[in-house]
Amino acid sequence: MARRALPILKQLSHRPTLGSFHPKPDPNTRSVTYMPRPGDGTPRCVTLIPGDGIGPLVTNAVEQVMEAMHAPVFFERYDVHGDMSRIPPEVMDSIRKNKVCIKGGLKTPVGGGVSSLNMQLRKELDLYASLVNCFNLPGLPTRHENVDIVVIRENTEGEYAGLEHEVVPGVVESLKVITKFCSERIAKYAFEYAYLNNRKKVTAVHKANIMKLADGLFLESCREVATKYPSIKYNEIIVDNCCMQLVSKPEQFDVMVTPNLYGNLVANTAAGIAGGTGVMPGGNVGADHAVFEQGASAGNVGNEKLWEQKTANPVALLLSSAMMLRHLQFPSFADRLETAVKRVISEGKYRTKDLGGRSRIATNWYHAGATWYGGPDGFGSDGGSCGYRDIVSRPPFSSMVTAVGPSLYQSGKECGACFLVKCTRHKSCSGKPVRVVITDSCPGCVSDSAHFDLSGTAFGAMALPGQAQNLRNAGVLQIKFARVPCNYLGKTIEFYVDQGSNPYYFAVVVQYEEGDGDLGYVELKDSSNKGWRAMQRSWGAVWKLDAGSKLQPPLSIRMISRHSGHALVAKNVIPNGWQPGATYRSLVNYL
16 A cells, blocks of 8 residues: 555544634635536425424524525425424425425424324324434533534334323323334434444443333344444443433434434433534434424424524524535535534624524515505405404504415414515615504415505505605505514403304404414313313404303413414403403413
8 A cells, every 4th residue: 555545544534523623714725526417406496394483583594594605495385383283285295296394393282182293294204313413513612522423313103103092091001112123224324324424433322221122122123233334333321321421421422323202302412512402403314305404492492582582593404404405415505504604603703692692583574465455544454354343443553454365364373463564666665664463364365475465554654755655556566574573562462252252152352462473272261160171263363162051250261372382371351241242351461
């Protein structure tokens, strides 16, 4: 062997440490050129699911960055929320067609009968491997250094199989399923990942000292696969000892392979050690499809304050996007994105609150068409499709309202949602954003992907001083819009009792919710101690309950936010002697 080849071999056998990262690459060096195949630059379509809570914020950040760097991807966007019973078929069809999806978090209600849409997605697409990369970022101080852990978790069985039933009242049986097939394929994926990424060790996490058959089968599969990779060191660790070792000496771990539940715990622990859930990328992959998302959530999906204050950290999803770009075989774009993120963190000038800074996510503007309805200085429609009646003309709405097309109305789920709208393309436009509230639907507004049929007052508010009528005469405008939290400055939630209500049937319009402005669940409880009973969305902002027996006032109403999952209780808000057609004011609101 030529003597000059020895230094190269030494470098090839050495995996660089995180401390060797330089935010500013040496301009005098050039990397080996990536030679694409013909057609590799064709833009790829990716399914985008903004999700719940902070999801729309961080996915918006991804869209902005992809557009700024002219990445060869474009998105098919679908609104999916954790309170849905199933992922809509058109969303699944999109992912199957595109093969790749990027998503924000989907909040899973705790308890109750709502299954996890995250689990549905993984099972239907057979995304059997979850990968979370937990590593120190240069410039971000943590208790431990040289942390670079990849947690690979089996994604389809174990305790997450969801096989539970009540044997007798007060006794619930939950089954943990471990199979040879799934254990072998996750072990193969872990060792293959280590081999392809020049990793030196794979650690299997288990509890086989207690669950001798289930975890024993998992270990047996890992040991068999390990024999096929003699260059990679293999060891095993009991899960409770693993957690202790993680918080005391995390740098000893390299690649970790785990059953389903253990992997969730280990990944979130490792993320907390390495810098927090806001900076750890991850994804889920199977033989045919891949879904990229924040690597570890640890409860921040439904954090309403992060959403309202726009202080969510987009770094995790941006780094997950870099993983996605490599998966799509756009390595130079992935490198540029990852280098830019690391450089920003290393410089320390722009950081979100979780990293010790004050930076916020910029508002993302979308394009829509706009028309106006009703009198030039009026309130448009009377809020019929949402049930708001004549309150649309009174404070805090003050005629600054809009009807919207089906894509935004969403069968009434967006009634009460707040948006900023602005126009810039007409000479009478001021370019300044104005806030409007969805109070009605416009079924025929389908010529644009999104459409606002504004009140005359709201439409004119987008104009320069003295130019409102000129703007109204302009016809259909192209505007920009952005979703924002509602804030009614001290106004509390009110309940208008529908005229058709009686002691056996109760329907109510919920109005003036702040925060994300719309509700996912509403429940009612009377004084009979029967507990909370779920109300059904009748139409728009109207919720109803067919009680079946006479309701005993006073009545309490519990509201659960559609996006953040935040619950509020208006205790005894409907009093004894309540009347249909009356409005009752609570003492609560989301801000």
